[in-house]
Every structure is written in C-alpha cells, then in structure tokens.
Amino acid sequence: MAGSLVARARPARSSPRSGPRGRVRKTVELALLAVLVVAMLFPVLWMLETSVKENRDVYAVPAKLVGFDLTLAHYRDVFVGPSGGASDLSVALLNSVVVAGASTILATVLGVPAAWAYSRFTLRAKKDQLFFILSTRFMPPVVVVIPIFLMYRTLGLIDSQLGLILIYTAFNVPFTIWMMKGFVDQVPSEYEDAAMLDGHTRFQAFRRITLPLLLPGIAATAVFALIFSWNEFVYAIFLTSSREVRTAPPAIAGLIGGTTVDWGLVAASACVFAVPVLVFAYLVRKHLVAGVTLGAVRR
Amino acid sequence: MAGIEITSLHMRYPDGTVAVEEVDLSVRDGELFVMLGPSGCGKTTTLRAVAGLERQTSGTIRIGDTPVDDLPPGERDIAMVFQFYALYPHLKARDNVAFPLRAEGLPEAEVRRRVEDAARMLQLGPLMGRRPQRLSGGEQQRVALARALVRRPRAFLMDEPLTNLDAEQRTDMRAEIKHLQRELGATMVYVTHDQVEAMSLGHRIAILNKGRVEQVGTPMEVYDRPASLFCAAFIGSPPMNLVDVEVADGALRGPGGIALPVPSGLPDGRPLVAGVRPEALEVTAPGTDGAVRGRVASVEALGDETIYVVECEGEHDVRVRMPPTARFAADAPVGVRHVGGPPPVYDRDTERLVA
Numbered sequence: 001m002a003g004s005l006v007a008r009a010r011p012a013r014s015s016p017r018s019g020p021r022g023r024v025r026k027t028v029e030l031a032l033l034a035v036l037v038v039a040m041l042f043p044v045l046w047m048l049e050t051s052v053k054e055n056r057d058v059y060a061v062p063a064k065l066v067g068f069d070l071t072l073a074h075y076r077d078v079f080v081g082p083s084g085g086a087s088d089l090s091v092a093l094l095n096s097v098v099v100a101g102a103s104t105i106l107a108t109v110l111g112v113p114a115a116w117a118y119s120r121f122t123l124r125a126k127k128d129q130l131f132f133i134l135s136t137r138f139m140p141p142v143v144v145v146i147p148i149f150l151m152y153r154t155l156g157l158i159d160s161q162l163g164l165i166l167i168y169t170a171f172n173v174p175f176t177i178w179m180m181k182g183f184v185d186q187v188p189s190e191y192e193d194a195a196m197l198d199g200h201t202r203f204q205a206f207r208r209i210t211l212p213l214l215l216p217g218i219a220a221t222a223v224f225a226l227i228f229s230w231n232e233f234v235y236a237i238f239l240t241s242s243r244e245v246r247t248a249p250p251a252i253a254g255l256i257g258g259t260t261v262d263w264g265l266v267a268a269s270a271c272v273f274a275v276p277v278l279v280f281a282y283l284v285r286k287h288l289v290a291g292v293t294l295g296a297v298r299r
Numbered sequence: 300m301a302g303i304e305i306t307s308l309h310m311r312y313p314d315g316t317v318a319v320e321e322v323d324l325s326v327r328d329g330e331l332f333v334m335l336g337p338s339g340c341g342k343t344t345t346l347r348a349v350a351g352l353e354r355q356t357s358g359t360i361r362i363g364d365t366p367v368d369d370l371p372p373g374e375r376d377i378a379m380v381f382q383f384y385a386l387y388p389h390l391k392a393r394d395n396v397a398f399p400l401r402a403e404g405l406p407e408a409e410v411r412r413r414v415e416d417a418a419r420m421l422q423l424g425p426l427m428g429r430r431p432q433r434l435s436g437g438e439q440q441r442v443a444l445a446r447a448l449v450r451r452p453r454a455f456l457m458d459e460p461l462t463n464l465d466a467e468q469r470t471d472m473r474a475e476i477k478h479l480q481r482e483l484g485a486t487m488v489y490v491t492h493d494q495v496e497a498m499s500l501g502h503r504i505a506i507l508n509k510g511r512v513e514q515v516g517t518p519m520e521v522y523d524r525p526a527s528l529f530c531a532a533f534i535g536s537p538p539m540n541l542v543d544v545e546v547a548d549g550a551l552r553g554p555g556g557i558a559l560p561v562p563s564g565l566p567d568g569r570p571l572v573a574g575v576r577p578e579a580l581e582v583t584a585p586g587t588d589g590a591v592r593g594r595v596a597s598v599e600a601l602g603d604e605t606i607y608v609v610e611c612e613g614e615h616d617v618r619v620r621m622p623p624t625a626r627f628a629a630d631a632p633v634g635v636r637h638v639g640g641p642p643p644v645y646d647r648d649t650e651r652l653v654a
Contacts, residue, residue, distance in 0.1 A: 122312045190385035193352050198399035198450075199373035212389055 050267035051075065058263050074268035088243050089269050092251030097276065099161055099247055100229035103168035107225050110169070111176025112218060116206060118177065119184035120192070130181075133174045141171070145238050152239060159240050164247065167235050172225040179224070183217030184210070219287035223280060230277055248273050300486045301363030301453040302328040303349060308358035310344050310510075318344040319355070320510030326454075329484045331477070333501035335491055337533070341510040342490045346456050349488065351375050362453055373402075378447035379456040382463055384439040386431040392442045393418075393427040399450045417445040420479070437468035444479070454486040461496060473499060494534050498522065506530050524643045528650040531574040531643070537606055537618040539574040543647070546571075551644070555591040555612035562641035562654040570647035577620035579642060582607050582627055583634040590634030593617075595627050609635050 049065075050058055052075075057068035081087040117123075118130060148167065149158070157163030187210055195205035237250040246254075252273060255266050281288065303326040310319035319341040326332040334342040347353040349360055351372035360367050367375045378399070386395045396417055400410040418427055421441045431439055440460055447455055460476070461469045477500055480487050491497055497504050498518045506513045506521060506529075514526035525531035531539045544551040544559065551559040551573055559573055583590045593611040600623065607619045607627060617635060627633055644654045 122314055124313050126314075188383050188385065190381040190383050191387060193347075193350070193372075194379065194381065194385040194387075194446075195398075195402075196352065196372040197350060197375075197377065197379050198446075199402040201371065201373070209387055 047267045047270055050263055051271050052268075053264060055262075055264055074262075074264040075272070077262075077265050078269045078272050089248070089251055089255075089265075089272075091243060092246050092248045093272065095161065095245060096230060096248040096273075099164045099168065100226055102161075102165045103172060103229045104222055104226045106165065106169040107172035107176045108218060108222050111173045111221075112180050112211075112214065113206075114173070115177045115180030116184050116210065119181050120189055130178070133177055136174050137171070141232075142234050145234055148235070149238055157239075159242050159245050161245055163239055164236060164245075167239070168229040168232060171232075172228060175228070176221050176225060179221045180214070180217060183214055183221075186217075187213050216287040219284040223284060223288060226280060227277055300328055300484060302326055302330075302486060303454060303488065304359075304361040305345065305349065306359045306361075308345060308348060308360070309356050310341070310348060310353065311356045317510060319348070322358075322507070322510070322512055324505055324512065324515070326486060326488055328486055331480045331485075331487045331489060331500055331502045333489045333491060333497040333504045334507055335494060335497040335501075335504050335533075336507035337492055340507040342492075342507045343458055345507070346379075346458055346488060346490050350377060350379050350456050376450075376453045377456055378450050378452040378454075379458065380440070380443050380447050380460045382459040384431070384436075384443045384463075386434075386439055386442055386446070388431050390430070391427070392423065392429055392431070392434065395431070395442055396423075396427070396445045396449055399446060403450075413449045414445075417449045420448070420482075421445045421475070435468075436464050437472060440464065440472060441475070444476070448479070448483065448485075454488065455480075457487060457489040459491055460489075461491070462493070469496075476500065494536065498534070506533060508533075524652065525574060526652050528572065528574075528645050531645070535576065537577050537620070539576055540580070540617045541645075542573045542575055542615070542617070544571050544573045544644070551642075554615045555593070557591045557611065557635065557637065558589060559637045560641040562644055564654045565644060566646070566653055569653070571653070572645045572647050573642045574645065575617070575637065575642045577606065577618045579637060579639050580617060580619040581636055581638050582609060582619050582621055582625060583636060585632045585634045587634045587636065590636035593633055593635050595629050595631050595633055598627070598629050607633075609633060611635055 049068075052070050052072065053064075054069050054071050054073075057064050060068075077087065077089075078093075079087055079090045118126065123129065152158045152163050157166070191209045191213070192202065192205040195209045196202060200208065231249060232247075233249040233253070236247045237253070240246045240250070248269070252266065252269050255262065255269065303324075305322055305324040305326075308319055308322040309317075311317045322341065322345050324332075324334075324345075334345065336342045344353060348355045349362075349367075351367065351370060355368070362375060362377065386392070387398065390398065393414060396414045397410050400413060405413075414427075418424060421444060423438075423441060423445055426434060426438055426442065431442070434442065440463075443460070457476070461472050464472060473496060476487075476489075479485070489497075489500060501518055503515060503517055504521050505515045506526075508529050514521055514530050516524075516526075521530060521534055525534055525539070528541060531541060542553040542557070542559075544553045546552075546561060546565065549561065551561055551571070553559065553573065559575065565571070582595075585592055591611050593609040596608045596610045596616060599606040599608075603623065605621050605623055605625055607621060607625075609617050609619055611617055619635060641654075643652055645651060646653045
C-alpha cells in the first residue's frame with residue numbers, strides 16, 4: 001500500500017522539471033551557479049595568473065586578465081635561492097612536509113587504538129572522558145599560545161620541529177579519537193569476538209580483522225588531520241623563528257611586508273603550498289567518500 | 300564434546316549495571332540446551348561469559364573437566380555463531396570457514412579437507428567462492444555454522460542465530476541446526492528470545508529473567524507446569540490465562556464463577572492465581588452445564604485452529620483455543636468452561652508455583 005503510494009507520487013513530483021517551466025528553471029539555476037563559480041574561483045584563478053606573470057604585468061594598471069607574457073621565473077624562485085642553492089621557501093615547504101606528516105602519523109597511531117578502546121570497552125565515566133577529550137578543542141589555539149610558549153621555553157622545545165609536531169599531535173589526537181570512534185562503532189564487534197574464539201588475542205583480532213575494515217575511515221580522518229597541520233599558522237609563527245625550522249605558512253606570510261612585495265613569488269609559493277594537500281586528497285578520494293558516507297546506509 | 304557447568308555466575312559492569320544476578324546451570328554432554336528470556340535478562344551475557352568474551356565478576360565456569368575462568372576465548376575450545384553472522388567481510392566464504400583452522404596452524408591439506416567436509420555437510424558448494432555481502436542472510440548463517448563446526452569444538456554456543464532471518468529461512472535453518480546437532484552429538488547452548496524456537500529445538504530449556512534462572516526443564520515440563528507467573532506468561536502463544544481464584548465448594552472459583560479442578564497440596568490462606576492454557580478451555584453454547592457466561596470479543600481464525608477472546612462475566616478476558624470446526628461469531632453470547640486436569644496454581648504474592 002505504502003509502496004504503491006510512493007511509486008505514484010514520484011513521477012508527479014518530477015514532472016514540472018520535464019515541462020517548459022522546468023527548462024527555464026534549470027537555465028536560471030545554471031546561470032546562478034555559474035556566477036557563484038566565477039565569484040568563488042576568481043581569487044584562485046588570479047593567484048594562478050599572478051604566479052606566471054612577468055613582474056611588470058603583475059603591477060600593470062589596468063590589470064591584465066589576458067594577453068600577458070608567461071614566465072615560470074617565480075616558480076624557480078620558490079625553490080632556488082638568489083645565490084643558487086635551496087631557497088628559504090623550499091626549506092619551509094620541506095619543514096611543513098615533515099611536521100604535518102609526522103604529526104598526522106602520530107595522531108593516527110595514538111588516536112585509532114584509543115578510539116577502538118572507547119568504542120569497545122565499558123569504562124568508568126566514559127562519556128565524561130570523551131567530553132573532556134573533545135573540550136580541548138573548544139578553545140581557539142591563540143588563547144593558549146602564551147602558556148604553551150612559556151612551557152616550551154622551559155622544555156627547550158622553542159624553535160624545534162619536535163615542538164611543532166607535538167603540539168599539532170596534541171590538537172589532532174582528540175579529533176582523531178572522535179572521528180574514528182564513529183567509524184569503529186560501525187564495525188560490528190562480533191568480528192573481533194569471532195576472531196578471538198578462533199584463537200586470536202584481542203589485539204590480534206583488532207589488527208587482523210577490524211583494522212583493515214577501518215582503513216577508509218583512517219584515510220578520511222588522516223586527511224583532515226593533515227590539512228589542519230599543514231595550514232596551521234598561529235603556533236608556527238609563535239613557536240618557531242629560524243629558517244631551518246619555520247614551516248610554509250609563516251614563511252609565505254613573511255614574504256609580505258617589506259618595502260616592495262614580490263606578488264609573483266607570493267602567488268607561486270601559495271600555489272606550490274596548495275598542491276600536496278590536493279594531491280593527497282585526490283589519492284585517497286575513494287576512501288574519503290567512503291569514509292564520509294560510512295554509516296549513512298543501514299547495514 | 301563436553302558438558303558445561305556454570306556455578307553462581309554473577310556479572311557486574313564497571314558502570315554498575317548488573318547483567319547477571321546469579322545463574323547456576325548444568326548443560327549435559329551432547330545436549331541442545333536453550334537459554335530463553337526477554338532482552339536484558341542476562342542470557343547473552345551468560346553465553347559470552349562461557350565463551351570468555353566477558354569476564355564474570357564472580358562464579359565459576361567449567362567446560363568438561365576444565366575450569367575455564369582464566370582461559371582466553373581461543374583456548375576454551377568452543378565455537379560460537381552470532382546473530383549478525385560475523386563473517387569476515389573481506390574474506391570469501393571458503394576462507395571464512397578455513398579461518399579458525401589456519402589460525403590454529405593446521406597444514407593446508409588438512410584445512411582444505413575439513414573445509415570441504417563442512418561445505419558438503421551444509422551444502423555450501425557453489426557459495427564457497429563468494430564474499431559475505433553476495434550471500435543472503437540464510438546463506439551467511441550457514442557459512443557461519445560451517446566455520447563453527449570445522450573446528451570440531453567441545454561445545455557450540457549460538458547467540459540468537461536465526462533472529463535476523465526471514466520466517467521461511469528461519470524454519471529451514473531451525474531444522475538444519477537440529478539435524479546437525481543430532482548428527483554430531485554436539486553440546487550446544489542456544490540463546491533465543493523466541494519461545495517457539497526454544498520449544499522446537501531444545502532438549503531442555505532454561506528460562507531467565509532479570510539475571511536469574513526462573514526454571515529449567517524439558518519443553519513439555521516448562522509448557523505444562525511453568526515454575527512462576529513470569530514463565531507462565533512467557534511460554535505459549537497465546538499465553539496462559541492467569542485467573543485469580545479461590546477455593547470454594549471443592550473447586551477453584553474464578554471471577555464469574557468459572558470452576559477449575561483443585562490440584563492436591565494447595566496451601567491455605569494464600570491469594571492464588573491459576574494458569575489455564577487456552578486449550579484447557581472450551582467455548583460452548585450459552586447456558587451449557589458448568590460454563591460461565593461470556594461474549595466473544597474477537598475471533599482469530601488461523602486455519603488450523605481458532606483463537607477466541609471471550610469477555611467473561613466479571614470483566615475478565617480469557618483466550619480459548621478451539622478447533623477450526625467451532626463457529627462462534629464475534630459479539631455472540633457464549634459459555635466458557637474448563638476441560639481436563641487441574642491447572643498449575645501460583646501464589647499471587649511470591650509469583651511461584653505452589654501446586
């Protein structure tokens with residue numbers, strides 16, 4: 001009865017779209033979307049253009065949207081210093097890779113087993129513990145940057161990659177636990193029960209059965225953790241200063257503020273900075289979609 | 300195969316919830332033993348404690364002659380079948396069945412031989428190359444059964460294995476499990492909330508309620524003489540009619556004057572409740588000798604039988620099971636009378652069987 005009602009309602013609902021009114025509506029929708037796309041993507045397009053313009057075209061008035069000379073000199077300057085050798089920016093990009101990569105791996109290694117434990121075991125005051133873990137993310141980072149700075153000075157972690165890795169890990173672990181707990185909850189614990197009865201220890205059951213099933217979730221969570229670490233600016237600028245340690249966000253920001261600003265170099269380094277995260281997200285896109293939609297379908 | 304002894308099992312979770320108050324059970328070697336009860340009665344927790352998946356707060360569990368309290372699940376030599384099948388989704392059916400043997404480290408030739416045996420026994424042949432998501436619920440559960448029996452364990456634990464199947468598959472699988480159990484002479488502990496399943500499968504049934512055992516007995520024992528009002532209401536569909544009675548004129552008298560035979564050994568001066576099965580009553584023409592007056596409130600014609608709900612005088616509804624040849628219309632005035640031997644009688648305060 002209900003099924004036949006739904007079946008009859010469906011063509012009725014979609015019929016306005018196929019008529020002439022539907023076509024008009026579709027055209028209007030598309031036009032609106034096109035305007036939105038241009039407005040949203042214009043800064044990106046402008047950045048890409050600026051990164052391949054000659055300096056005189058960058059400063060040209062009126063601005064040249066088309067018909068400028070192409071150059072890759074800015075991209076060379078991102079990687080090669082004025083006196084040859086590695087540029088400051090290339091060192092900063094490498095630092096970013098190390099810091100973001102290490103903190104993401106660390107947060108995943110610590111957060112996934114924790115999430116599994118919170119999902120599987122009955123613990124005293126579990127909800128309170130989980131709330132406490134989440135509460136560390138309530139505060140904006142800038143609020144605690146001074147105390148962290150003082151602590152780090154005492155511990156000798158100022159201006160070190162380890163310091164940045166630890167603070168980013170501390171911020172990513174709560175997030176990883178919360179997001180991964182959702183994924184672990186979706187994997188029936190009976191799999192582990194069965195594996196344990198089949199002769200595995202609890203940890204072997206986790207590693208051999210549950211962990212492979214969690215990979216999409218881990219990939220999705222790691223992408224978010226990586227993006228956070230990769231983009232982080234406040235701690236990076238407060239806790240690091242030297243060329244050898246500084247990550248890309250403060251290094252790129254440092255390009256602006258002299259008497260003249262080399263906008264071509266700023267745009268080129270911003271483009272280079274955006275690439276790794278895009279590539280990573282693209283590589284794990286299947287997992288990302290699977291991860292984001294996991295649990296949307298009743299098993 | 301081996302028997303299972305559960306002694307004074309008590310189970311309390313760290314958050315203070317008591318899942319099992321006190322359970323003593325003795326499962327005989329080669330027996331199909333059913334634990335029956337509503338959700339939250341502690342039956343699954345008890346089973347998981349036997350499996351070693353939960354650690355009891357106190358009490359002991361022995362499988363055969365071995366106390367297993369300190370053994371991890373893998374060393375208890377038991378197999379379990381779950382409600383959600385729990386087939387490893389990334390392995391084909393064949394590898395799922397082989398999994399416990401490979402975990403044990405058996406040589407591959409032996410693994411293959413035993414897997415083929417199990418597949419033949421459960422007629423899984425063409426399904427063995429498929430992954431679980433390409434199998435129906437019933438097929439998945441048969442693969443899960445095969446995985447349980449390849450190990451030749453000392454006992455099988457079944458945690459509501461048929462609950463997720465549709466009605467037809469459930470009947471088929473019930474027959475299959477019963478057949479397998481007899482064939483292998485296996486000790487099997489079977490948990491269910493479905494009393495039909497319990498009655499049709501079990502050699503003996505334990506009825507659990509609020510973490511305690513209410514009754515242990517053969518299906519006919521628990522059907523004919525439920526040990527408490529809880530069991531009386533739980534076993535049988537439609538359930539027993541529970542009628543407040545008192546002894547008068549050499550009979551048990553219920554509301555409206557319905558008369559029941561008095562069982563021997565009734566205690567004096569206690570408020571009593573009689574448990575009358577629907578088939579121990581009879582709908583008659585109004586005014587028949589020994590019948591109380593009533594009115595047919597509803598008629599459920601099930602084909603092989605008809606269930607009448609009769610509103611007796613004294614505003615008391617009783618359910619009566621009649622053969623399909625009985626024809627009484629809804630709202631018709633009728634009589635109801637008791638047939639057969641004395642019913643079980645309960646103390647209304649303690650809710651236990653007294654005679």
